[in-house]
Amino acid sequence: MAGQLPTTEFDDIPDALLDELESLAHDRGEGQLGMVQLLDEDGHFNSGSHFSEHAKRLTSDELRGLYRDMATIRRFDAEATALQRQGQLALWVPVRGQEAAQIGSGRATRPEDYLFPTYREHGVALTRGVELGELLRLFRGVSNGGWDPRETNFHLYTLVLAAQVPHAVGYAMGIQRDAARAAAAGRDSGAQAVPSPAVVAYFGDGASSEGDIHESMVFAASFKSPVVFFCQNNQWAISVPTEVQSRIPLHHRAKGYGFPGLRVDGNDVLAVHAVTEWALARARSGKGPVLIEAYTYRQGAHTTADDPTKYRLSEEEQAWLVKDPIARFEKYLRAEGYADDAFFADVAAEGDALAAKSRKDVLAFEAPSLAEAMSHVYAERHPLVEEEIAWHLGYESGFADDESAKEGGH
Amino acid sequence: MSKQIFNLPDVGEGLTEADIVSWKVKPGDTVAINDILCEIETAKSLVELPSPYEGTVLELLAPENETIEVGSPIIAIGTAGEVPGPGGANDGGAATSAVPAPSAAPAPAASAPTAPTAAPASSAVAEALNAPVPQMQEPGVESGPLVGSGPKADAVKRRPRKQPPTSPSSTVNSSSQQAVTLPGRVDSSAGSAEATPAPEPDTAVARLLTRVLAKPPVRRIAKELGINLADVPATGARGEVTRADLESYQAQREREIAAAPTFWEPAKKPQDQRVEVVPVRGVRKATAKAMVDSAFSAPHVSIFVDVDASRTMEFVQRLKKSRDFEGIKVSPLLILAKAVVWAAARNPSVNSEWVGTPNGDEIHVKHFMNLGIAAATPRGLLVPNIKNAQDLSLKELAVALNDLATTARAGKTKPGDMQGGTLTITNIGALGIDIGTPIINPGEVAIVAFGTIKLKPWVVSGEVIPRWITTLGGSFDHRVVDGDLSARFMADVAAIMEEPALLLD
Structure with missing residues (x-):
């Protein structure tokens, strides 16, 4: 093992899959995107792919669950956008259009896996069991986090572009070291069979241009770390189109680092799920990272502070609406008889209830006190922090108006 | 309880004002939570504002096509059954009991595939490699901000200090015995309690305190017009120069300047039209x-x-x-x-x-x-x-x-x-x-x-x-x-x- 350079031949990948990926990559046909797709725009299932078998293993409950998650997060997203427009959130980052990429990948992870999101992974958060209302604390400005990542293995949102990706690789390298130590101990005690977790690093097409991504991929490749690079290419880095960011399809970059990369239809929840499950299994088995480029579209604005009509045409938006992930999957479920009107009505009602609850939660959030805000500066009590709190309380108490009773907050 | 006021929110990051482009509701209309009330245009974007309340529209508090400051009331909404019009709901108070109505808001349509057009162009590698270098916009030609991000500037607010200032050490808990002093205020209360001059502010703070208050867009307009903000009478709630102050000052200035060339009336005009009568009051x-x-x-x-x-x-x-x-x-x-x-x-x-x-x-x-x-x-x-x-x-x-x-x-x-x-x-x-x-x-x-x-x-x-x-x-x-x-x-x-x-x- 030691001294062996990573190859670009990827010996571990079955010939059939390698052929499929290679043929996709080299497909120069008009309008071909070279991506793994199991459901086309009309919801027809393509059973010719290597990944079809993955999808076929999903139970009808799991299939309905995928739909439920996608519809739920879209409803929640709409409510959060409205809350921002009503002045209740400082900012919101809409996810509309990327539900399949997020739900499909999130549902492919195991509880012991650890996920590093950007600031848009609301759908992934849902699949990890994060209380959705808690996502809004950050955007209301009452918290720097909002949830305990140790409970769900879903890391806090990272607002600095691409900064979470080196963290993810570092975490994956840590897993390797823990495993090595456990293996050494296991030889002594004879115990074994701890599940080996993997890591997912989420980022976007815009972040892919940042140096952090390069460094991360170099390290992950060199150490064959158990990390899946999950890039949601939503076509727009705020106002910069992907064509400006990369002269080749983004997933082609993986080969340069020495690990496989593939493009999946990010609006096809079955394909995303299958591809992510495959990549995670490969990572867990010690074969190193995979770059998944989920080819999708941000149907809304970059954030609520953005106006996409200033840089893209409505024809483009219309063309992508046809590829909508939720409508497509609904067609599939109906056609295959997995779900009926009652199911969809039920999901819609649940979404409304969740939206109402989230609204109530947001309006009830309380701003943290100064002491709370400063309590996370150090893990333990710190004399300098205490001195500064004391100074600030003294400063606040010097005001004549009653508002001074309130400190900190939004 | 029955009347709820919706104040213009900051829909971007750090916006201070917006224009209402059009109202989508009128007094008497019934609205549910998240129904669209109006469309506003900010420096960054054109957005629709959804209703935070359900009930009946009592009054539109801001006209279309006027610049409204963030935080100003724009609409009054009464609980269902409230009668709009004068005297309809005068118990005032922007009650913030925004009780959400489950299922009141219709879920957005899942999708509306209407105009299928060509899929994005081929991504054939060779073609991409030969693609021309992307055209960057000519510097200085940019029509306006495309997007915005950045820290939200809190409104500058001057709060009155207690007089004389309380010693901060009284609130310092015993664990911190170090004397905490407020910079620059050490001597202000020494001895002289009689003449009560305003406590002298700390020098670094003083510059901020004496600076004319105004929001960045107002500062910018003043700069462009060459107006010294200190000359403009300030009427803002916190003593700041508002956009309206600046505009009225500028209008006054323009009137004076514009009046100059048209001041003289030709001799052929009747004499009484050549004399302007100004009542002395x-x-x-x-x-x-x-x-x-x-x-x-x-x-x-x-x-x-x-x-x-x-x-x-x-x-x-x-x-x-x-x-x-x-x-x-x-x-x-x-x-x-x-x-x-x-x-x-x-x-x-x-x-x-x-x-x-x-x-x-x-x-x-x-x-x-x-x-x-x-x-x-x-x-x-x-x-x-x-x-x-x-x-x-x-x-x-x-x-x-x-x-x-x-x-x-x-x-x-x-x-x-x-x-x-x-x-x-x-x-x-x-x-x-x-x-x-x-x-x-x-x-x-x-x-x-x-x-x-x-x-x-x-x-x-x-x-x-x-x-x-x-x-x-x-x-x-x-x-x-x-x-x-x-x-x-x-x-x-x-x-x-x-x-x-x-x-x-």
Whole structure:
């Protein structure tokens, strides 16, 4: 093992899959995107792919669950956008259009896996069991986090572009070291069979241009770390189109680092799920990272502070609406008889209830006190922090108006 | 409880205002949570505002196509059954009990595939590699902000401090025995509790405190128009100059400038159309009456003296640089004011009043100085005075002068501020005038006019050298102040202007 350079031949990948990926990559046909797709725009299932078998293993409950998650997060997203427009959130980052990429990948992870999101992974958060209302604390400005990542293995949102990706690789390298130590101990005690977790690093097409991504991929490749690079290419880095960011399809970059990369239809929840499950299994088995480029579209604005009509045409938006992930999957479920009107009505009602609850939660959030805000500066009590709190309380108490009773907050 | 007010939110990051492009609802309409109320345009984008409340629209509080400040109320919504219209819901209070109605908001349509168009172009590698370099927009041609991000600027808000300030150490818990002091406030409460001057702010903070408050867009407009914000009367809730203030100031300025070329009317017009009739009211009327009363009851005598004010100018420069005066506006007027107080004490008759009584006339000599300062304001000429100016230190006098001028320019001078004056200074030099003969403010017997200060050739020790020269003028009521007394008074004032160090005696 030691001294062996990573190859670009990827010996571990079955010939059939390698052929499929290679043929996709080299497909120069008009309008071909070279991506793994199991459901086309009309919801027809393509059973010719290597990944079809993955999808076929999903139970009808799991299939309905995928739909439920996608519809739920879209409803929640709409409510959060409205809350921002009503002045209740400082900012919101809409996810509309990327539900399949997020739900499909999130549902492919195991509880012991650890996920590093950007600031848009609301759908992934849902699949990890994060209380959705808690996502809004950050955007209301009452918290720097909002949830305990140790409970769900879903890391806090990272607002600095691409900064979470080196963290993810570092975490994956840590897993390797823990495993090595456990293996050494296991030889002594004879115990074994701890599940080996993997890591997912989420980022976007815009972040892919940042140096952090390069460094991360170099390290992950060199150490064959158990990390899946999950890039949601939503076509727009705020106002910069992907064509400006990369002269080749983004997933082609993986080969340069020495690990496989593939493009999946990010609006096809079955394909995303299958591809992510495959990549995670490969990572867990010690074969190193995979770059998944989920080819999708941000149907809304970059954030609520953005106006996409200033840089893209409505024809483009219309063309992508046809590829909508939720409508497509609904067609599939109906056609295959997995779900009926009652199911969809039920999901819609649940979404409304969740939206109402989230609204109530947001309006009830309380701003943290100064002491709370400063309590996370150090893990333990710190004399300098205490001195500064004391100074600030003294400063606040010097005001004549009653508002001074309130400190900190939004 | 029944009436809820929706205030214009900041829909971007750090926006301060927006225009309502169109209302989508009208009074009487029933709205559910998240129903679209209106479309607004901000500096960043065109967005729709969804309703945070459910109920009946009572009133639209902001018109279309007007710039509204973030935080201003735009719509009143009453709970279901409320009748819109006047008197419909007057229990006021923007109750924030936004109880969400489950299932009230329709879920957005899942999708609307309407216009299928060509899929994105082929991503064939060769084609991509040969693609032209992306066109960057020409710098400076950008039409406006595309997107925005950045820290949200909290509104600058000046909060009153307790007086005297509480010692911060009283709230410091015992674990921190270190004395915590507020910078710059250490000595402010020492000893003197009587005169209660405002606590002197810390020097670093002082600059912020004395800076004219205005939001960034307003600052920018002012800069573009070349308006000094300090000249604009501020009416904002927190004392800030608002966009409306700036616009009205600019409109006023434009009217004055625009009126100039069209001022003259051609001779062929009827004579009565060539005369503009301006009713005499308010301050104009009061000024006219006061001046007539004064000019025709008090026989004026006016005298003038040229002064080498170079040392005053140096002194002012030194004060400006001194830490003690940091953040305080210092001008030669301050020295003149101090000089007048000083000289009046040596020549008390100038600080008096001619009083006619049934038992004969009297002269009331005032053993206090309420120093009037003539100020041109938007309302006209006002003469507010600084009460008991004789008790003020140089620094306190400087602060008082600033406050007086700021209040007057903002049109907020109260009647009490203008009553009881004992002697007046008029600073005609601020307009670039060398000197004039001022008319005494009624109830007083002396007024000092302060001409402009400029570099002039001056003979010192037989040589002509440039010096800072000004002219002081004084008018006196000859019934009270004879020529020699007025001359001594003016000479004393001039002496201070020539050598401010004499104030130390």
